[in-house]
Amino acid sequence: MTTLSHHPAAGSATRTQRRQKRDWTGWQFVGPFMVVFAVVLIAPVIYSVYLSLYKDQLVGGNSFVGFANYAHALSDPKLWESLGRVTLFLAVQVPIMLALALFAALAIDSARLHLSPLFRIAIFLPYAVPAVVATLMWGFMYGTQFGLVGNLNDFFGITIPSPLSGTWVLASIGNIVTWEFVGYNMILFYAALRVIPADLYEAAELDGAGTFRIIRSIKFPALRPAMVIGAIFSIIGSFQLFNEPSILRSLAPNAISTFFSPNMYAYNLSFSGQQYNYSATIAIIVGLLTASIAYIVQITGTRKEV
Amino acid sequence: MALTTPESLTPASTAVRETTAATRSTSPRRSRYARPSAGSQHKRKSVLLTAVMVVFLIYSLLPLFWLFVGSTKTQASLLNSFGLWFSGDFALFDNIAQTLTYDGGVFVRWLGNTLLYVVIGAGGATFLAALGGYGLAKFNFPGKKAVFAVVLGAVAIPGTALAVPTFLMFSQLGLTNTPWAVILPSLISPFGLYLIWTYALDSVPTEVLEAARMDGAGEIRTFFTISLRLLAPGLVTVLLFSIVGTWNNYFLPLIMLSEPTWYPLTVGLNQWNQQAQTVGGDVIYNLVITGSLITIIPIVVAFLFLQRYWQSGLAAGSVKA
Numbered sequence: 001m002t003t004l005s006h007h008p009a010a011g012s013a014t015r016t017q018r019r020q021k022r023d024w025t026g027w028q029f030v031g032p033f034m035v036v037f038a039v040v041l042i043a044p045v046i047y048s049v050y051l052s053l054y055k056d057q058l059v060g061g062n063s064f065v066g067f068a069n070y071a072h073a074l075s076d077p078k079l080w081e082s083l084g085r086v087t088l089f090l091a092v093q094v095p096i097m098l099a100l101a102l103f104a105a106l107a108i109d110s111a112r113l114h115l116s117p118l119f120r121i122a123i124f125l126p127y128a129v130p131a132v133v134a135t136l137m138w139g140f141m142y143g144t145q146f147g148l149v150g151n152l153n154d155f156f157g158i159t160i161p162s163p164l165s166g167t168w169v170l171a172s173i174g175n176i177v178t179w180e181f182v183g184y185n186m187i188l189f190y191a192a193l194r195v196i197p198a199d200l201y202e203a204a205e206l207d208g209a210g211t212f213r214i215i216r217s218i219k220f221p222a223l224r225p226a227m228v229i230g231a232i233f234s235i236i237g238s239f240q241l242f243n244e245p246s247i248l249r250s251l252a253p254n255a256i257s258t259f260f261s262p263n264m265y266a267y268n269l270s271f272s273g274q275q276y277n278y279s280a281t282i283a284i285i286v287g288l289l290t291a292s293i294a295y296i297v298q299i300t301g302t303r304k305e306v
Numbered sequence: 307m308a309l310t311t312p313e314s315l316t317p318a319s320t321a322v323r324e325t326t327a328a329t330r331s332t333s334p335r336r337s338r339y340a341r342p343s344a345g346s347q348h349k350r351k352s353v354l355l356t357a358v359m360v361v362f363l364i365y366s367l368l369p370l371f372w373l374f375v376g377s378t379k380t381q382a383s384l385l386n387s388f389g390l391w392f393s394g395d396f397a398l399f400d401n402i403a404q405t406l407t408y409d410g411g412v413f414v415r416w417l418g419n420t421l422l423y424v425v426i427g428a429g430g431a432t433f434l435a436a437l438g439g440y441g442l443a444k445f446n447f448p449g450k451k452a453v454f455a456v457v458l459g460a461v462a463i464p465g466t467a468l469a470v471p472t473f474l475m476f477s478q479l480g481l482t483n484t485p486w487a488v489i490l491p492s493l494i495s496p497f498g499l500y501l502i503w504t505y506a507l508d509s510v511p512t513e514v515l516e517a518a519r520m521d522g523a524g525e526i527r528t529f530f531t532i533s534l535r536l537l538a539p540g541l542v543t544v545l546l547f548s549i550v551g552t553w554n555n556y557f558l559p560l561i562m563l564s565e566p567t568w569y570p571l572t573v574g575l576n577q578w579n580q581q582a583q584t585v586g587g588d589v590i591y592n593l594v595i596t597g598s599l600i601t602i603i604p605i606v607v608a609f610l611f612l613q614r615y616w617q618s619g620l621a622a623g624s625v626k627a
Contacts, residue, residue: 022448025525029441030453033434033499040472040491041460048471100362107359112352119359121613123366128609130554132572133598136579137369140376140595141389148372148389155388183366243556247576250583270470271561279470287468 051280069281078259079282083289085170086261090238093174098230100178101185102223106215108186109193120190124183131180131243138176139164139251164252173244181237185230192226193219228301232294239290242267262286370602377401377596384592401596408593412566416574417600420553422485423570427492428548435495435544439502440533444515457496473561487562488570492552498544505540506533542615546608553605571601 055065073079104123108116126134141148142163149160163172196218204214242263249256258272259265262282269279372389378398379387387393405413442450472491473482481487510533518528534541556572563569566577578594 026441026445026447029437033438036493044468044471047475114351114356122363128605129602130572132556151388250580
C-alpha cells in the first residue's frame with residue numbers, strides 16, 4: 001500500500017530486499033501472526049515462569065519463594081521416576097521406529113517393490129488417525145478379556161502375558177506410538193530420497209557401484225538432514241508423552257500411575273491437586289530439558305554433515 | 307485455498323502470472339520432483355522385499371480392520387467373538403444409528419464442534435501462516451531477525467508444557483469452557499509459517515511483485531490477487547496438516563473444557579470409554595468403537611485425496627532444514 005513511491009525502478013531480485021531497510025510494510029503480513037503468537041505462546045511462557053517463582057499457601061496466601069519450587073522438583077522422586085521412564089522409552093522406541101521408517105523409505109524408493117504407492121499410502125495412513133482412536137483400538141486389542149490377546153489365549157490355550165500389565169505397558173505404549181508415527185518418518189525420509197538428482201545414480205552405476213554401496217555413499221548422506229528432523233520430533237514427542245498413557249490408564253489403572261510421564265505428572269498436579277505453581281515448575285523443567293536435548297541432536301547431526 | 311483467492315484477475319496480473327509459470331517450469335526444483343522413482347526403472351522387482359513390506363502393511367492396517375469389524379458387531383458379540391472376523395448380525399447400521407442418537411445426540415454435537423474447531427482453527431492457522439511466511443520471505447523490516455529467533459525457539463517448546471499456564475491464563479480471562487479456548491491456540495502453527503516461508507522464497511518471484519508495484523497495486527492487493535495463487539500448493543499442505551492437528555487434538559480441549567457441550571469428538575469418545583469402564587456405568591463399547599470409526603473416516607478420506615500435497619510439504623520441510 002505504501003511502497004509504491006519506494007520503487008522508482010524495477011531492479012534485480014535482491015535489490016528490493018537490500019533497499020527496504022527501514023520499511024515496516026512487512027509487519028502488515030507478519031503482524032497478525034505475531035499478535036496471536038504473543039497471546040497463546042509468549043504470554044503463557046512468561047506466566048508460567050512467574051507461577052514457578054511463587055507459592056500459594058494456606059497461611060500467607062500467594063508469596064514469592066524464589067527457586068524453592070525448582071529445588072523441590074529436583075529432589076522429587078516422582079519427577080525423576082517419570083523422567084527415567086520417558087528416557088527409557090526414548091532410548092528404545094525412537095531408534096526402532098526410525099530404523100523401521102528408514103527401511104520402509106529405502107524399500108519404496110528402490111524401484112524393486114511391487115505396488116510401491118500402495119505401501120507408501122497404507123503405512124502413512126495411521127498418522128491421520130487421532131491418538132485417542134489409536135490408543136482405544138490398540139487398548140481394546142491388548143485386552144485379555146475380549147481383545148485379540150484374549151482371542152489368542154482362548155484359541156491356543158496359552159497365557160500370553162497381558163500387554164497392559166505393569167511390566168509390559170511401556171512396551172505396549174511404544175508399539176502404539178510406533179504404529180502412529182512410523183509412516184510419518186518414512187515419508188519424511190522418502191521425500192529426502194526423492195530429491196537426489198538422477199545423474200548421481202547414473203554416475204554411480206557407471207562406476208559399478210552396487211545397491212548397498214549406493215545406499216551407503218549416496219542415500220545415507222542425502223538422508224542426514226531428514227533423519228535429524230525425525231530424531232528431533234521424536235525426542236520432543238517422547239518427552240511430551242501424554243495422550244497414549246493417559247487414555248490407556250482407564251483400561252490399565254494399576255499399571256499406569258498418575259506420574260507415568262512428566263506431562264501426566266504436571267497435568268495431574270494441576271487438575272487433581274490444584275498445585276498450579278509446582279505444576280508450572282515441572283512444565284518449565286521438562287520444556288528446558290526437551291529443548292536442550294533437541295538442540296544437542298541438531299548440533300551433532302549437522303556437524304557430521306560437513 | 308479458494309477461500310481468499312478472487313476468480314477474476316486484472317489483465318496486468320494475468321500477464322505476470324504467465325511469466326511466472328514460465329520461470330517456474332524451468333526451475334530446478336520442479337524438474338527434480340518430476341523425475342521417476344530413484345532413476346533406476348530397469349531394476350527387477352524383488353519378491354522378498356515385497357513380502358517383507360506386506361508384513362509392514364498388515365501391521366499398519368490391522369487395527370483399522372479390527373475397528374471396522376468391531377463396529378459391525380453388537381455389544382454382545384463384541385465380547386464373545388473373534389476380533390478379526392465378522393460374527394453374528396451385521397449391526398453396523400444399528401450401531402451408527404445408536405451412536406448418533408445416544409444421550410440426546412451428543413455425538414452429533416461433538417462432530418459439529420470438531421468441524422467448528424477445524425474450520426476456524428485450521429483455516430485461521432493457514433491464513434496467518436500464509437501472511438506471516440510471505441511477509442518474512444518477501445520483505446525486509448525492522449525486527450525480522452527477532453521474529454525468526456522467537457518463532458523458531460518456540461518450536462522447541464513442548465505444546466503440553468504450555469498447556470497448564472495457558473489454561474490458568476485463559477481461566478483468568480474467562481475463556482475456558484468456550485470454543486475460543488480451543489480455537490485460539492490452534493491458530494498458531496510455527497511449522498506452517500516455516501513451510502510457507504520456504505515455499506514463498508522459491509515460488510513467488512520478486513520480479514513479479516516489482517511488476518505489480520509498477521502497475522500501482524498495493525501490497526495487500528498484490529498478496530491476495532497474485533501471491534496467494536502462487537502459494538496455493540504450499541497452502542493446501544499447511545491446511546492439511548493443520549486440519550489433521552486440529553481434528554486429532556486431544557490434550558488442549560481436555561484441559562480447557564469441563565462441560566461436554568463443547569467437547570470435540572476425541573474428548574467425547576474418551577469420555578464414553580471411561581464411562582464404560584466405570585462400575586455401574588452404561589457399557590457402550592460398541593458405540594465407542596463405531597464412534598471411533600466415524601471419527602477417522604473424514605480425515606482418512608481427506609488424506610487419500612490430498613496425498614500429493616502432504617508429500618510435497620514434508621519434502622520442503624526436510625530438504626531445506
